[in-house]
Amino acid sequence: MNLNLFLPVKFYLSPDKNLFRSIKNIFGFYPGNIFLYKLAFQHRSVATKLKGFKLSNERLEYLGDAVLSSIVADFLFKKFPYKDEGFLTEMRSKIVSRSQLNKLSYKLGIDKFIQSDKNGNNVYRSMNGDAFEAFIGALYLDKGYGFTKKIIINRIIKVHFNIEELENLDINFKSKLIEWAQKEKNSVEFKVIDEVGSGYKKQYIVEVLINNITFTNGRDFSIKGAEQNAAEKAINKIMSE
DSSP: OOGGGGHHHHHHTSTTHHHHHHHHHHHSSOOSOHHHHHHHTBOGGGOEEETTEEESSHHHHHHHHHHHHHHHHHHHHHHOTTOOHHHHHHHHHHHHOHHHHHHHHHHHTGGGGOBOOGGGTTTOTTHHHHHHHHHHHHHHHHHOHHHHHHIIIIIIIHHHOOHHHHHTOOOOHHHHHHHHHHHTTOOEEEEEEEEESOGGGOEEEEEEEETTEEEEEEEESSHHHHHHHHHHHHHHHHHHO
């Protein structure tokens, strides 16, 4: 007897039936341990306590990041058998970048499941991408590596990413700006000028100085992200002049 025939009935009677149904519609499978997926969508801003420990999606995000990176690396290694490690590393970064995962989360509708402090939505800029990684962590614990790999490749990479377009996408604005400065014999410097907020709300403000004159600035939750933000603004400004 195929016990899977009874799964929809079980899920229909569950108080989490909407989450069961949504995951089935988006990813094509019914969850086994629904608690893992609920935890994957619980942002740290609304963490609950259990026996003195804070429960949020941060641990699952850590796990999902590693699993996702491994699967994408394997996929690219086999798809591009003659490319060097530099190319493969850059392509992996383009797929698993926070901006890409944020967009993917919106596209899939994952953002609708996230539980968070609504007053902080404007500053939790990586929340959606983080939740997607946490979902991958939950999927891995629930279904195993092989099943997770099939979902990521067949339901995510092959459906939502144009690998050929990504090959031609230049996302390293900092390197691009430095190359321009060297070509034009200008000096360029990135400097952290301020930190706003504290804890997980902390943001860094970085300014770009060209020939020791402030040119643009950027803000992000990491110094690297703020540098990229400021560099992108600088490149756009240069091209418009």
